[in-house]
Amino acid sequence: MPLLDTPVRLGVQLQPQHATYPQIRDAVRRYEDAGVDILFNWDHFYPLHGDPDGLHYESWTMLAAWAEQTERVEFGALVNCNSYRNADLQADMARTIDHISARGGEGRFIFGTGAGWFERDYDEYGYEFGTPGSRLNDLAAGLERIETRWSKLNPAPTRRIPVLIGGQGEQKTLRIVARHADIWHSFVAPDKVTHKLDVIERWADADGHDVSSLIVSSELPRHEQDADRADALYAAGARLFTIGVDGPDYAPETVSRWLAWRDAKNG
Template identity: 35%
Template sequence: MRFGIKTRPEHTTWARMRDVWVAADDIELFESAWNWDHFYPLSGDLAGPNHEGWTMLAAMAQATRRIRIGCQVTGMIYRHPAVLANMAATVDIISGGRLDIGLGAGWNQQECDAYGIELPPLRERFDQFDEGVQVIIGLLSQETTTFAGDYFRLTDARCEPKPVQRPHPPIVIGGRGPKRTLRAVARWAQQWNAINLNQAEWRELKQTLHAHCAEVGRDPAEITCSVNVRMNSGVEQAAEDAAAWREAGADLVVLNLPHNAEPAVLEPLANALAPLA
């Protein structure tokens, strides 16, 4: 089993988050570090501070040297996918090829209402998401991309310079929808990330993913299956939860740190997780 960390950029400071990521960068057990793509906090005072995810990734790419970095996950509704592709290429270059591109359809009604961003009905949202993923992959991997969809249209579009990772940085699709999300994972992703599930629910969805892979001729072994464990009850409980996910068959556990976490928590956490690695 492999391990990552996630720091929620709500109710905290840039300096504290940077210090946690830099400390994780020095601990070999942690292979990746993640933030999220929201503009409002999701807990506590919803009018409180929350840092923007992608500008933070660019800074973290410069602050770290080894650990992989990503946003878990980027809401497709927030940015035109061609703009996001250019952002991703630049962050991958800054990091020296350490970016994972986390993508999701988006869901936060409060943020959309506040900013005047349209949040389409679910079916339309996933149609838009499918097109957006194809636009991003095309721009990052091809010299020029022409795409004629219902939501996005590109004509001989370029994204230069290209990212370090070829043909493109790994695509991480987050969600648990058995029809649309897992079908998109089977078609395009190198990692599937699932949250807020128990092991029985996750096993059932994993079987659904395998069925989608069979339909599109994809080897499911090519797809890393990751889950999140909230570290709300201490290091030992987090290790027990991770062990349960290892038994269930998850490849990667991302430890969701409290928003006030200090770098000092990482070494005892790594020691507790080491027997599972």
């Protein structure tokens, strides 16, 4: 670990804020055609920056539309909030979107999930906010239920749906990564990646899990192309890189530069 013999992939997070849905739909089409590997949105109910009451759309219904609209690109939320929906329902929604996205073969949905943090979402929609610890405990229990539900659904998912988990807390979050994740996503600096991976491996050994195929995913700067940092993350083992872009234009020049960087890495 990490898994180094995989190509570099580029994910683009189309932040579902400050844009009309036709503008989002056009960005999905444009970036699939351009060769982006994964498209993400996020699971919030209000903008995270800019006008706090600006245009905003819900995550899962949008992902179902993307499943139907697209042909090639993988997609998901970066990340789903475990607190907002019953765990078994999340599993069923993920399985359904997985099937919608299949084109005569396997689906393309990635189940990115997390414990939640944006207090306004909780307050406005009537969810109990709890504490960071209680939300992480709920995430761990929810993932157990989700995986169990996937084994019961008829029809079953078209593939073993990849699970992406973000974060870096060593006592709870990285243990959840070791137990459940296919992809570990973080904002960790390049010189901290090796240590965090060691923590994940120790948790995996303690709990009897295999993390030899874990993909390391890193966030790219949103407002400029910092190739030196990306190169250092690549050297540390990252193979999935994601750039978050805001509406209404969704930064086509920025995405084009990162696509060129990806292609150069894959040579």
